[in-house]
Amino acid sequence: MIFLYFILFCTFLDSYRKYGSCAGNDYSKHPCKRKCVSGLPPMVCNYDFEIENYNTLSKACYDCPFNVTDCFLEDCVAGEGSRRGIITVNRKLPGPAIEVCQHDTIVVDVHNKMLSESTIMHWHGIHQKKSPYMDGAPFLTQCPFLPRGSFRYTFPADNVGTHFYHSHIGMQRVDGMFGAIIVRATEENNPHSDLYDFDLSEHVMVVTDWTPEMGLQKFLGHMHDSGTNKAPSIIVNGLGRYVEFKDDDGKPVYVPTARFHVEQGYRYRFRVINAGFLNCPIEMSIDGHNISIISGDGHDIKATPVTSFDIFAGERFDFILHANQSVDLYWMKFKGSLDCGATTTRAFQTAVLQYHSDQFTDFDYPAGEVDFDNAGPKGGIELDTVNVGTETKNKNIIVLPELESVDDWDESLKEKPDYQFYISYDFYKVSHSDYYRIPYYGFDNITNPKEKILTPQFNHISMEVPSKALLSQRDEIDESTFCNNDTMADKNCKEDFCYCPHVIKVPVGAVVELVFIDEGLAYNANHPIHLHGYAFRVVAMERLGNSTTIDEVRARDEKGLIKRNLKNAPLKDTVSVPDGGYVIGRLKADNPGYWFLHCHLEVHAEIGMAMVFQVGEKDDMLPVPEGFPKCGDYEPKKQ
Ligand SMILES: *[C@@H]1O[C@H](CO)[C@@H](O)[C@H](O)[C@H]1NC(C)=O
Ligand SMILES: *[C@@H]1O[C@H](CO)[C@@H](O)[C@H](O)[C@H]1NC(C)=O
Ligand SMILES: *[C@@H]1O[C@H](CO)[C@@H](O)[C@H](O)[C@H]1NC(C)=O
Ligand SMILES: *[C@@H]1O[C@H](CO)[C@@H](O)[C@H](O)[C@H]1NC(C)=O
Ligand SMILES: *[C@@H]1O[C@H](CO)[C@@H](O)[C@H](O)[C@H]1NC(C)=O
Ligand SMILES: *[C@@H]1O[C@H](CO)[C@@H](O)[C@H](O)[C@H]1NC(C)=O
Ligand SMILES: [Cu+2]
Numbered sequence: 179m180i181f182l183y184f185i186l187f188c189t190f191l192d193s194y195r196k197y198g199s200c201a202g203n204d205y206s207k208h209p210c211k212r213k214c215v216s217g218l219p220p221m222v223c224n225y226d227f228e229i230e231n232y233n234t235l236s237k238a239c240y241d242c243p244f245n246v247t248d249c250f251l252e253d254c255v256a257g258e259g260s261r262r263g264i265i266t267v268n269r270k271l272p273g274p275a276i277e278v279c280q281h282d283t284i285v286v287d288v289h290n291k292m293l294s295e296s297t298i299m300h301w302h303g304i305h306q307k308k309s310p311y312m313d314g315a316p317f318l319t320q321c322p323f324l325p326r327g328s329f330r331y332t333f334p335a336d337n338v339g340t341h342f343y344h345s346h347i348g349m350q351r352v353d354g355m356f357g358a359i360i361v362r363a364t365e366e367n368n369p370h371s372d373l374y375d376f377d378l379s380e381h382v383m384v385v386t387d388w389t390p391e392m393g394l395q396k397f398l399g400h401m402h403d404s405g406t407n408k409a410p411s412i413i414v415n416g417l418g419r420y421v422e423f424k425d426d427d428g429k430p431v432y433v434p435t436a437r438f439h440v441e442q443g444y445r446y447r448f449r450v451i452n453a454g455f456l457n458c459p460i461e462m463s464i465d466g467h468n469i470s471i472i473s474g475d476g477h478d479i480k481a482t483p484v485t486s487f488d489i490f491a492g493e494r495f496d497f498i499l500h501a502n503q504s505v506d507l508y509w510m511k512f513k514g515s516l517d518c519g520a521t522t523t524r525a526f527q528t529a530v531l532q533y534h535s536d537q538f539t540d541f542d543y544p545a546g547e548v549d550f551d552n553a554g555p556k557g558g559i560e561l562d563t564v565n566v567g568t569e570t571k572n573k574n575i576i577v578l579p580e581l582e583s584v585d586d587w588d589e590s591l592k593e594k595p596d597y598q599f600y601i602s603y604d605f606y607k608v609s610h611s612d613y614y615r616i617p618y619y620g621f622d623n624i625t626n627p628k629e630k631i632l633t634p635q636f637n638h639i640s641m642e643v644p645s646k647a648l649l650s651q652r653d654e655i656d657e658s659t660f661c662n663n664d665t666m667a668d669k670n671c672k673e674d675f676c677y678c679p680h681v682i683k684v685p686v687g688a689v690v691e692l693v694f695i696d697e698g699l700a701y702n703a704n705h706p707i708h709l710h711g712y713a714f715r716v717v718a719m720e721r722l723g724n725s726t727t728i729d730e731v732r733a734r735d736e737k738g739l740i741k742r743n744l745k746n747a748p749l750k751d752t753v754s755v756p757d758g759g760y761v762i763g764r765l766k767a768d769n770p771g772y773w774f775l776h777c778h779l780e781v782h783a784e785i786g787m788a789m790v791f792q793v794g795e796k797d798d799m800l801p802v803p804e805g806f807p808k809c810g811d812y813e814p815k816k817q
Contacts, residue, residue, distance in 0.1 A: 259421025271416035273357030303341030321809030339476015349393025485558025492778030605632030640786030698758030714763035770794035
């Protein structure tokens with residue numbers, strides 16, 4: 179493999195130099211961005227992240243989009259053309275990528291320069307085995323920190339792969355507080371190094387659904403009023419064509435799309451991250467090219483050729499693109515489904531794959547217009563299709579458990595797990611106490627269907643997050659206040675709203691099976707389930723019908739009707755369960771701590787579609803460093 183990504187970024191592709199992305203606080207020249215060579219000592223990699231309330235198309239953008247060059251000026255965030263408030267890291271969207279070699283130490287000083295919101299940063303995909311208190315899970319591992327405050331995150335980059343960082347509180351991720359973390363292995367430790375020539379920074383791609391208003395406004399309008407929860411658009415690396423401007427001649431003008439350069443004849447590794455927040459799975463494909471998927475959520479899999487893949491919020495896929503077609507410009511396509519799909523907002527986006535040539539400039543676009551209907555591939559093989567499991571007879575669909583991990587068999591795949599948990603979910607007709615108030619406007623009182631929103635829950639319980647952080651203030655936490663499906667068994671949680679600190683607990687070293695069931699009664703929803711601190715083997719995934727129940731899944735399992743891939747199932751940390759179906763995950767609980775397990779749709783996580791996966795007793799968990807901040811309530815003692 180030729181490691182030129184660093185040099186290439188700033189010199190080879192002249193166009194990038196022009197646009198100034200090699201200067202300043204984007205860390206594109208960070209010394210840790212280097213060829214990963216075995217035998218060389220690991221590095222300590224420092225970053226300063228300034229979190230700010232900011233705006234798209236700010237004055238830094240001058241005459242963007244009318245002058246395209248201006249859209250790439252320092253601190254210009256063009257988005258898809260909407261003018262809206264955003265939250266940025268170093269005034270970039272996405273925030274600067276962290277690119278390191280395995281075993282480096284990542285040190286990020288996060289400075290909260292927002293006006294009034296507290297914040298917290300999660301390092302999605304990093305397992306934090308030696309530093310569980312650096313996980314950035316609000317009130318689980320630490321307290322969010324205040325405006326004017328800062329927090330130094332320090333953790334080893336132990337697990338390789340394509341990961342990302344994002345705020346884990348409120349709607350901050352939605353508003354732009356995210357960026358890539360790439361942990362590369364040495365050539366010897368990279369099972370796919372022979373399959374590609376380049377692994378370039380500029381081929382990292384963060385996609386997300388995007389709205390013309392701030393996330394909090396969208397959220398409040400939906401939760402308290404009749405506003406929708408549907409995103410009209412998608413952006414790719416902070417750019418997209420959506421809002422139409424008109425130039426002096428009345429001709430339509432758009433913000434430029436993202437652009438990815440390749441040289442004919444070479445094979446490139448692309449890394450795709452979905453930072454999305456609403457129910458908007460995105461199908462990606464590239465005109466004229468098939469690709470080969472080599473990694474999911476940072477875990478290598480046997481190279482699998484596909485034409486397209488669906489990617490859910492929180493997921494990552496790496497693929498190889500062989501630039502062996504004629505020298506040209508090609509559309510890269512991103513097509514929404516479900517709440518941003520054919521029957522809803524019809525969201526789509528494009529980017530450009532540009533073969534290097536004197537024939538065209540960075541202002542040229544491929545021939546042909548892309549609209550929603552042709553924003554997908556024409557046939558071919560698809561991976562991770564929305565709401566499809568191994569029941570499918572369609573030979574052109576590859577389902578996650580069919581991917582083959584390149585990791586060796588491990589104990590998590592033993593025949594019988596030590597613990598098994600059924601975690602079922604759906605949208606329920608309960609009066610979530612944050613959004614309804616009995617007897618004034620309880621769920622049953624509301625008649626306008628747009629205001630009668632259902633509550634997504636795990637096992638009919640909404641997660642009530644404590645005001646103290648479980649891990650860092652463990653001595654002040656009384657575990658007897660925790661709840662689960664058994665402690666709530668005498669409550670009528672199917673009808674009355676149940677709100678408590680939902681915790682499932684296993685001893686260190688146990689092999690655990692998690693059976694996620696999407697009952698699918700309400701509508702064709704989808705919940706990408708994300709687990710902190712671990713990756714799990716996706717051993718089964720099946721859609722049983724338009725809806726299902728825990729009992730049905732249990733009964734099928736007892737009859738031996740559920741087949742598990744216990745040979746080489748792929749490792750993932752985020753997976754979406756087919757609506758009306760189940761996914762079975764396996765892991766060995768070797769990372770003690772309190773780990774967040776939640777839906778990665780921001781709105782769902784925030785309203786309690788979450789729980790805590792506790793591994794071990796308090797004493798099994800690593801102590802937090804001295805002086806680690808605390809939080810909690812103040813109530814004066816009675817005299
Ligand atoms: C666009 O703006 C740049 C300055 O950012 C300027 O140098 C260039 O001449 C402008 N291009 C056009 C076509 O006006
Ligand atoms: C292009 O590359 C792909 C993947 O390596 C390969 O399957 C295909 O045959 C190649 N096509 C041509 C025209 O060389
Ligand atoms: C991509 O693969 C499909 C089969 O899955 C094939 O029909 C198609 O021709 C391939 N496209 C290219 C450009 O190789
Ligand atoms: C609670 O969940 C556990 C694990 O999934 C299960 O074994 C148990 O039967 C459930 N209890 C109730 C009351 O549903
Ligand atoms: C809401 O429904 C409850 C139960 O049916 C009823 O007692 C109450 O009066 C209703 N409230 C309003 C404002 O209609
Ligand atoms: C599932 O829902 C679809 C669309 O609403 C409907 O056409 C189909 O008949 C349903 N299937 C079953 C088995 O109920
Ligand atoms: Cu969800």
